[in-house]
Amino acid sequence: MRTNRDEEFRAFVLARRADLVRSATLLTAGDRHLAEDVVQATLTALYVNWPKYRGADNPPAYARRCLVNALIDEKRRPWRQRERSIDVLRDSVRPMGPLGGGHPFQAPGLDHDGEQVEAMYEALRALPPRMRAVLVFRYFHDLSVADTAEALSCSQGNVKSQAARAIDRLRARLSGELTVPHQLNGASHV
Amino acid sequence: MSDLTELLHRAADAVPVAPAASVVDDDLARGRRALARSRQIRWTAAPIGLGAAAVAGLIFAVPHLTTATPGSVAVGDAPAPSTTTTTTISSTAPRNLDAAISLVAYTGAQPAGYTVDRVPDGWVVQGVDPYSLVIAPVGAKDTDPSSFVGKITIGKANQGEIEVERPGPQHKLRVGDVTARLFTFPRPEGPQAGARAEQQRVHASPRPDDPEGTRGLLLPVGKGAYLIFQLPGTLHWDDATVAAFAAGVHMTPRARSAAG
Numbered sequence: 001m002r003t004n005r006d007e008e009f010r011a012f013v014l015a016r017r018a019d020l021v022r023s024a025t026l027l028t029a030g031d032r033h034l035a036e037d038v039v040q041a042t043l044t045a046l047y048v049n050w051p052k053y054r055g056a057d058n059p060p061a062y063a064r065r066c067l068v069n070a071l072i073d074e075k076r077r078p079w080r081q082r083e084r085s086i087d088v089l090r091d092s093v094r095p096m097g098p099l100g101g102g103h104p105f106q107a108p109g110l111d112h113d114g115e116q117v118e119a120m121y122e123a124l125r126a127l128p129p130r131m132r133a134v135l136v137f138r139y140f141h142d143l144s145v146a147d148t149a150e151a152l153s154c155s156q157g158n159v160k161s162q163a164a165r166a167i168d169r170l171r172a173r174l175s176g177e178l179t180v181p182h183q184l185n186g187a188s189h190v
Numbered sequence: 191m192s193d194l195t196e197l198l199h200r201a202a203d204a205v206p207v208a209p210a211a212s213v214v215d216d217d218l219a220r221g222r223r224a225l226a227r228s229r230q231i232r233w234t235a236a237p238i239g240l241g242a243a244a245v246a247g248l249i250f251a252v253p254h255l256t257t258a259t260p261g262s263v264a265v266g267d268a269p270a271p272s273t274t275t276t277t278t279i280s281s282t283a284p285r286n287l288d289a290a291i292s293l294v295a296y297t298g299a300q301p302a303g304y305t306v307d308r309v310p311d312g313w314v315v316q317g318v319d320p321y322s323l324v325i326a327p328v329g330a331k332d333t334d335p336s337s338f339v340g341k342i343t344i345g346k347a348n349q350g351e352i353e354v355e356r357p358g359p360q361h362k363l364r365v366g367d368v369t370a371r372l373f374t375f376p377r378p379e380g381p382q383a384g385a386r387a388e389q390q391r392v393h394a395s396p397r398p399d400d401p402e403g404t405r406g407l408l409l410p411v412g413k414g415a416y417l418i419f420q421l422p423g424t425l426h427w428d429d430a431t432v433a434a435f436a437a438g439v440h441m442t443p444r445a446r447s448a449a450g
Contacts, residue, residue, distance in 0.1 A: 006218060013217050017209040022202040030201065040220060047221025048350050120201045140198040170194070 005050050013043060020067060026136045027071050027129070030121030041070035064141075064151040068133050123173040127166055130154075134162040135170075225350070290426040293435055303445045304344060304417075307438030310425060313342070320446040321345055323439075340422050344439055347408060347418035348447040356406075363407070363429055366437045370409040372429065375420070407432060411441050 020042060024035035045066050046053050056062040124132055130152065137148040138159070145163075149156045209217075293308040300306070301318035309315070309325055316326040317335020322345040324335045332339065360373035407419040419436060421427065427435070 006222075009221060010214055010218060013209060013214045017213070017217070026198060026202050040217065043217045044220045044224045047218070048224045051353055052349055116197065117201045120197050124201075135194075136198065139194050140202065142195070167194070 005047070008054070009043075009047050009050060012046070016063070017043070020063075023064075023067060023136060023140070024071070026124065026140055027067070027133055029124035029127075029132065030118070038067065038070045041073065042066045045070065058147075058150060061147060061150045064137065065153060068130075068152060071129055071133070119174065123170050126173055127169060131162045131166045131169075134159055135166040138163050290428065290431060291424075293431065293438075296438075303442055305440045305442065307440075308435055310342070310435075316341065320444050338420060340424065341420075342422065342425075343420040345418055346411075346441060346445040346447040347416040351418050351447075352408065352416050358403075363433055365407075365409055365433045368410045370407050370433075370436060372432060373406050373408075375404045375406050405432070407436055409436050409439075415441070417441055 017039065020039045021035060024038045024042075025032060028034040028038065042063070046063060049066075053059055053062050124135070127135065133152055134148060137143045137151055138145070143151065145156045145159050148159045152159065291310040291312065294311045296306045296309045296315075298315060301315055301323055303318055303320045304323040306315070306323070306325075310327075312328050313325050314328055315323065316330070316333070317324045322338075322343050324338060325342040325344075326332070326340075330341070332341075356373045358374040360371055363370045363372040403423055405421045405423065407417075407421065409417045409419065411417050417436075417439060419439075421432060425431075
């Protein structure tokens with residue numbers, strides 16, 4: 001038997017699942033299996049708490065918070081050893097080429113988008129999950145500092161400092177100039 | 191020079207989009223199963239949100255428990271390991287099974303997460319972790335503290351347990367200086383689309399052996415927080431006894447709600 005909850009949820013999944021997967025892919029730094037797990041956990045939590053989601057002051061922020069919580073929960077599972085594999089990857093990151101030799105984030109001798117994407121994933125992997133989330137919400141979703149803080153249940157000051165640190169680390173990691181939108185409602189100093 | 195936003199979009203766009211109908215169906219089925227587990231709380235297995243560390247703790251504490259729930263969603267802070275206790279309470283004399291079980295003072299060690307002033311005569315604290323306190327009859331065949339059938343189970347209610355509409359008979363009950371809600375847990379529902387495996391698990395479980403059904407109590411314990419009680423009908427408690435028992439149960443800061 002279909003219920004209103006079912007119909008609304010189905011419409012939500014059709015409309016928003018792809019976006020959730022895209023966000024989760026960035027939040028998991030390109031780990032698509034983990035991203036799918038995180039999205040499934042997020043959607044399950046949303047279905048169970050559907051009245052709360054519908055009644056939330058800011059439903060999209062509620063959904064984003066569920067996504068981050070699901071990511072953190074997934075990473076706490078003892079049978080996941082992904083953090084260890086991240087450490088290994090961290091040591092094997094291929095340094096990107098210097099400025100002036102083609103695309104600034106392009107590895108020497110490599111010339112396609114796949115390499116750039118992988119370099120970005122590797123840079124994201126080097127960030128702690130919440131710092132990564134700040135980066136994704138601020139510069140992928142273009143959320144304001146306030147909305148990012150709401151999604152992550154933290155202070156706006158914390159968002160600003162985390163964003164600044166994330167950008168610094170990305171710059172160091174990617175060995176190139178990185179422009180960052182600074183008009184996004186009180187963006188950090190970068 | 192490269193733009194961070196552009197790079198992030200390029201990375202995110204590298205994944206497939208547009209969910210197929212079967213994917214949506216699967217998402218819906220998972221949600222339904224989780225909601226069913228939330229509503230049928232504690233009749234069958236461990237709480238949905240039982241933390242992974244808690245599951246690990248149970249495995250250590252109860253050697254025969256080997257069926258941890260890999261599908262569970264760990265939430266909140268890492269919980270303390272579960273513990274079991276064998277504190278025996280009062281009488282072991284034969285009793286009339288239809289008679290109400292009286293309350294006696296609890297004299298054992300207070301379990302972390304929840305404390306109790308009184309327990310049913312002849313019952314023991316069988317297990318406790320931040321998610322639930324389980325009290326069972328002395329000598330109960332089911333010694334698994336993650337199995338709640340026929341036992342008193344108390345935990346911090348999650349939002350779903352607080353908000354869910356309960357169709358059965360219910361009424362307000364004064365407990366100390368707060369008003370609680372006493373209700374009857376519904377029996378597990380019939381199979382639903384996409385939830386066959388879960389329902390088979392539910393129907394394979396024993397039911398509480400009582401004619402009146404298992405009752406529940408939602409007890410306010412602070413701003414927006416509730417304790418939820420599962421009270422098997424075999425206790426034959428009247429409202430006054432339920433209130434007296436509930437008034438003696440207290441939640442500590444270590445308590446965690448099982449995610450719905």
